[in-house]
Amino acid sequence: MTASSAGRAASNRRRLALGAALPAALLLGLLSAGAHAQTAQTQATQTASGGASQTDKTDDKAQPGVVVVQGQKSTTKIDRETYDNTKNIDSTSGTAADALNKVPSVNVDNDGNVTLRGNSNVRIYVDGKPSVMLSGDNRAAALQAMSSSDIQSVEVMTNPGAQYSSEGSGGIINLVMKKNRKPGGSGVINANIGSGGRYNGAFSGSYRKGKTTWSGGLNVRHDIFDASLASVQQAFDANGNATRTTTTSGKGDMKMNAVSGNFGVEYAASDADTYSVQGNYANRNRKSEGDIDYVTTGSVNQAYAQHATGEGPHEDAMLDFNWNHTGDKPGETLKTDLRISRSDGDSNSANTTVPTMVTVDGTQHQSTDQKNAVLSVDYARNVGANGQLSAGTQITYDDSESISNATGANAANLTSDFAYQQTNTAVYVTYQEQLGDKWTVLGGVRSETLDLKTDLVSAGTTGHINYTKLSPSFFATYTLSETSKIRFSYSHRLQRPAPQDLNPFQTYVDPQNVNAGNPNLKPQETDQFQLGYEYNKGFISGLARVYYAKNTHTITSYSYYLTPDVLLTTKRNYGESQSGGLEFNLNTPLSKKLMVTTNGNLAYTEINTPGLGGTQSATTLSGRVGLVYKATTADTFQGFAFSSGKQLTGQGYRAPFSMANISYKHTFSPKLALVMNVNDPFRMAQMKVVTDTPTLHSEQIRHIKAQAFFIGLSYTLGGQAPATQPQGPGQGRWGGPGGDGPRPGGPGGGM
Secondary structure (H helix, E strand, C coil): CCCHHHHHHHHHHHHHCCCCCCCCCHHHHHHHHHHHHCCCCCCCHHCCCCCCCCCCHHCCCCCEEEEEECCCCCCECCCCCCCEHHHHHHHHHCCCHHHHHHCCEEEECCCCCCCCCEECEEEECCCCEEEEEHHHHHHHHHHCEEEHHEEEEEECCCCCCCCCCCEEECEEEEEEECCCCCEEEEEEEEEECCCCEEEEEEEEEEEEECCCCEEEEEEEEEEEEEEEEEEEEEEEEECCEEEEEEEEEEEEEEEEEEEEEEEEEEECCCCCCCEEEEEEEEEEEEEEEEEEEEEEEECCEEEEEEEEEEEEEEEEEEEEEEEEEECCCCCEEEEEEEEEEEEEEEEEEEEEECCCCCCCCCCEEEEEEEEEEEEEEEEEEEEEEEEEEEEEEEEEEEEEEEEEEEEEEHHHHEEEEEEEEEEEEEEEEEEEEEECEEEEEEEEEEEEEEEEEEEEECCCCCEEEEEEEEEEEEEEECCCCCCEEEEEEEEEEEEEHHHHHHHCCCCECCCCEEEECCCCCEEEEEEEEEEEEEEECCCCEEEEEEEEEEEEECCEEEEEEEECCCCEEEEECEEEEEEEHHHHHHHHEECCCCCEEEEEEEEEEEEECCCCCEEEEEHHHHHHHHEEEEEECCCEEEEEEEECEECCCCEEECCCCEEEEEEEEEECCCEEEEEEEEEECCCCCCEEEEEEEEEEEEEEEEEEECEEEEEEEEECCCEEEEECCCCCCCCCEECCCCCCCCCCCCCCCCC
């Protein structure tokens, strides 16, 4: 931001009333994505340096009849941390977005944007592989529709290794879904009702007999959300004088219904070979309705009201075929996985204005059909006394088409047909070795060849992109003592433009705004370094980590006036950027009944975009705190709050975003529990976005009425008492709401 534009922005803010609001489609978009304002609740004792339940058996001194809050330590491998989602009270009623909002340094805002340490270029996997359901524009709605009760744990890789796709400069978040291989039958039923007519329910179960395990689940969800929006937008001439000002204000509501199911069959043919088939299906539909007032003054003077309606049905389906083989050599495994998925849906909206204005009346319809196939083969074996070699290949194929039709204003430019076929062929090799008693190292390299063909059907033109990129990675751990370690990591990552980002056709946002892709985008490349210290002893665990990232061919948003009344936003490669910071996690008891978990991230970001926004820089602080209070052997209270930091956008910034949740759980028996949740009790769910350039200044405020109350029951069918039940007096130490968990482990001997 230049000094003159910053001064002008300050002056504008003093004289402009921000009682205005977002345009119609922004309102509809917010409502459709805003379902996850029911996010976030306590991380319980998981917001320590890792998060899955851990117990130090050497320090077990709990006495019969005494309730002890047990610290949870991180389940860490050399390249990731794992957070056990089953320990969260609201895992029986929440969504996948709620689960992510409890993971240290991960935030999900009202628009569905997922960030890791403030970086939005994050990939989300399911069971270690990419999913079309959680990619692109599908991700926000899919996270809202996916039940948290299906997720076993969340793995966070801030610096992923060569065995994973090089895409995602911000890192990879892997959702590990629940699997149950216990003999006999078992299941869990969750049912919840909420304020305002909300409700959700889930069933999951499995049955194992002999060599065959059958499993499946069903989820239903009905959510309701209200939104109010405010915006002000100004245009300037070459001398910095305001030529036009537009303010909008609006309110609306959205209803979302979602149904999803899954099934699986696993057959252990022998001690060496296991075959499995898994299928998933999800159907969701959201309906929204809102009213918006527009007032424009300056070179154009007009005022009108607009009534906007929208509907968006969507379906996702996936089949996964898997074969795992254990070889005769030490540590030898061969894993093959073929996933076939499809995601298709429609988005319909209509705008009616009063008084009638042909220039802004109209309808928009968009249909998308995405097909995806991923074939991966991974081989690993021990080498020598302390080494492990891994190698593999992954071929990913995408076939997608997006068709848009419009009537009314600018209809010709908003009607398009864009298709693409993309193949990404990757091979990798990694080697890990234990060097003496102190050192463990892991190095690897990945080669990816991308072949992308685009077809602008509406224009009759095609495009072709083909290139190969190498992505090395390196990890090292040094054991200082039985309670502490030092970790170092480096990786080279990419941020490839999504195929839709290459689509030059315009898409409608509202009467004053349209979006378009850029067919000339190059991938952004990132080199990232991390150095961390970990401490685990007794009930206390913590992590401190410094990191630095350097980006080239930085992809940033770029807005300019297409006509005097219509603002176009696209993306461009502009200059370089760099970021760094200090991150910490701490998990410690304050008493035998009270556990506190904290996470903080102090980050510095600098974006250099010559000819666009100049040099932007910001120092931001993000953090979260969680409390777990074990009042009695049957009653547990949890409280959780977080605040994300300021995010630079290249032409402005997103203001900090905050959220909080409170939960209570009463255990009637080892199989039956009552759960209550209050989402956003302090009504903090507000987003603000500022854009500031020599020709444009805008401020947008979005507020979702996310406050909601849920009450429900969770009942376990068959089998033994679930591992997630808190232990009572005389039953051993209580390790957070779920009892003791596994010791830290992973490749390299206790990584």
